[in-house]
Amino acid sequence: MSNSFVGRKVCVRGWIYRRSVVGGKAFVRVRDSTGVIQVVVDKKKCGEDIVRTLKDIGLEASVKTCGELVKQPRAPGGYEIQADWFKVVGYSRDFPIKGGEGIDYLLDNRHLWIRSRKLTETMKIKHSVLRAGREYFIENGWWEVTPPILTASAVEGGATLFPVKYFDKTAYLSQSAQLYLEALIYSLEKVWSLTTSFRAEKSRTRRHLAEYWHLEAEAAWYNMEDMMRVAEELVAHIVQYVLEHNRRQLEILGRNLEILKNYVEPPYPRIRYDEAIEILQKKGVNIEWGDDLGADEERVLTMEFDKPFFITHFPKEIKSFYMKLDPENEKLALGFDLLAPEGYGEIIGGSEREDDYNKLLNRIIEQGYNPEDYKWYLDLRKYGSVPHSGFGLGIERLVMWIAGLDHIRDAIPFPRFRGRIYP
Numbered sequence: 001m002s003n004s005f006v007g008r009k010v011c012v013r014g015w016i017y018r019r020s021v022v023g024g025k026a027f028v029r030v031r032d033s034t035g036v037i038q039v040v041v042d043k044k045k046c047g048e049d050i051v052r053t054l055k056d057i058g059l060e061a062s063v064k065t066c067g068e069l070v071k072q073p074r075a076p077g078g079y080e081i082q083a084d085w086f087k088v089v090g091y092s093r094d095f096p097i098k099g100g101e102g103i104d105y106l107l108d109n110r111h112l113w114i115r116s117r118k119l120t121e122t123m124k125i126k127h128s129v130l131r132a133g134r135e136y137f138i139e140n141g142w143w144e145v146t147p148p149i150l151t152a153s154a155v156e157g158g159a160t161l162f163p164v165k166y167f168d169k170t171a172y173l174s175q176s177a178q179l180y181l182e183a184l185i186y187s188l189e190k191v192w193s194l195t196t197s198f199r200a201e202k203s204r205t206r207r208h209l210a211e212y213w214h215l216e217a218e219a220a221w222y223n224m225e226d227m228m229r230v231a232e233e234l235v236a237h238i239v240q241y242v243l244e245h246n247r248r249q250l251e252i253l254g255r256n257l258e259i260l261k262n263y264v265e266p267p268y269p270r271i272r273y274d275e276a277i278e279i280l281q282k283k284g285v286n287i288e289w290g291d292d293l294g295a296d297e298e299r300v301l302t303m304e305f306d307k308p309f310f311i312t313h314f315p316k317e318i319k320s321f322y323m324k325l326d327p328e329n330e331k332l333a334l335g336f337d338l339l340a341p342e343g344y345g346e347i348i349g350g351s352e353r354e355d356d357y358n359k360l361l362n363r364i365i366e367q368g369y370n371p372e373d374y375k376w377y378l379d380l381r382k383y384g385s386v387p388h389s390g391f392g393l394g395i396e397r398l399v400m401w402i403a404g405l406d407h408i409r410d411a412i413p414f415p416r417f418r419g420r421i422y423p
């Protein structure tokens, strides 16, 4: 609502968020997709019956009303509607979420909890993140493609595959569209996809889901640095878009806008894995060269930076078979992770890909995979192989950071993780 509507007749349809009856008036706070507005239902104007009904009506009953909009500093948003009439559309009895319930109870009632203010505003931010992500690729001449979700082999390690019955065979839910995007660059050159990726994560952490939305890109002729530039432009574009379109949501969620503004200017800093290990050891973290960087180590590293930063050139043993080895030091893989500051850690994983047939075959065997499962993928290196790179951005991890959430489950309407499949 705004001043231009003051004194005019307005109508609202929504759900009862709060209500009280004082004297012959009901003060009803009606929630709709835009927010909450107070409606005053006076028995002198609307009749005694509706005021009596509203006295005990259940929260979340659906209603509709019309009346005059007036200024009211004590009401949410500074306005209220003085109803000419007020109608209950759908009754609600004993809405099970009253406040103070435990997380498992709330997750069991996720289909109702998603009506909450925090989740509603977060979903609006996620809408902008998805729109800005699509916009970036479309405006920069990338082709959107539709890779399969039912696949025959692992991309990111066999330990987190979800097997599914596929007629008389076993298939796996996709961990990443990457290998299929790599097949598409020999015709479309620059491709992107937004799909769900699945990871049978054994442990429950605040930044892992079993099903998440994965924005992935792959381009022919791009080396690692070229692709890192795409990744930082993408993230900066998304943050800028959210700052422009979701200021209100960010304020409702209590997010510091000044800090976010610091993230919209690439290039982002780049450090090599070696430097990351040095920083961690200097800070007293018990870590050796060759160890993987987990959430704790990433959290420590993020405190050294006031914007997202890349870590590159990882030991090949801790990175996937498809990553190209550094020609200057074949102990290292040309992989990059983009870490979000403020303790959030990895939001993007990417790399330059091995484009030599024999080297890729050796890496597949070295990492214990069956080359037969990757025959088609190896074929790509037989027929006009080209240098190429790509990355995957975890949408919920990005939303978690931009919105300042403390758990990834609040970045998706129906979170899936070990022990949670209902509702």
Ligand SMILES: NC(=O)C[C@H]([NH3+])C(=O)NS(=O)(=O)OC[C@H]1O[C@@H](n2cnc3c(N)ncnc32)[C@H](O)[C@@H]1O
Pocket: 155, 156, 175, 176, 177, 178, 199, 201, 207, 208, 209, 210, 212, 214, 216, 217, 346, 347, 348, 349, 350, 351, 390, 391, 392, 393, 394, 395, 396, 397
């Ligand atoms: N096309 C590519 O090059 C992508 C590449 N094959 C890939 O899947 N890399 S990744 O495993 O680091 O996952 C990429 C990102 O996907 C996110 N990710 C990865 N795993 C998860 C889980 N379990 N939950 C939520 N988000 C997750 C996280 O932001 C990672 O940086």
Ligand SMILES: [Mg+2]
Pocket: 337, 346, 348, 349
């Ligand atoms: Mg990763």
